[in-house]
Amino acid sequence: MTDTETVETGAKVLLDRQYPSTLESVDHAEAEILRAAGEAGFDEDERHRIGMAVRECMVNAVVHGNRYNRNKQVRVSAEAGEGRFTIRITDQGEGFEVHEVPDPLHETNLLRHSGRGLFLMGAFMDDVKVRKAGPDGSAMPGTEVTLIKNLTPRDGAAENE
């Protein structure tokens, strides 16, 4: 799949790449998504928010999902279409239950060192979906996180090309 292929839904694929499970990949994926978000027409502030959401998601995938296992990959894709900029980040880890993630805004959790990543993704994107990437019951089903940012009429340069 190339960076410019248009899928059957009419969405334009801006990125589809596998990354090794390293912290360097977090920086690389964020930079690539910022480029794709620029192609999609987002302004600097929105690109910053999208970049932060991707950074948090990549950290979760590399650190908590794949646990820095260099034999495991993180797949990152981005497409623009149907009024949305959609990013999918998929790891090969054990998976987790969203409802078991503590609320970082609860007063008993405010001063915790960690646990804000998923919350920040939701704060910076218009929609966040989390699902197991593989079949139920498998030891390492992986997690697919979908990050969605709506394209405003002013945006969507890539979509309208």
Added chain:
Amino acid sequence: MSVKLNTRKVGDVTVVDVSGKITLGEGSSALRDVLRDLTAQGAKKVLLNLSDVSYIDSSGIGELVSGFTSVANAGGTLKLLGLTKRVKDLLQITKLYTVFDVHEEEAHAIRSFV
């Protein structure tokens, strides 16, 4: 190095000038090391100058919180100086803005320590 930290004394206040990115990896660990050393040395009045911090992620937030609690547990106070709009927004989103004592001017921040 994604972050630079410089420590200086203004009276009995230890000011840590931070510039660059406080993100998972070098940035957050460098800040953690400096705050740990200051706590070990008995610093009771710590002012983190974040005016040149361009980027902070949840790991960086975690280090700010951990620094705040470790200094407080040692009987001291950690305050913040010069938040950029993005860092301020991040602390507000995470409901931490009111947890920290935040100042815009260094002289005012220095005087606020008792």
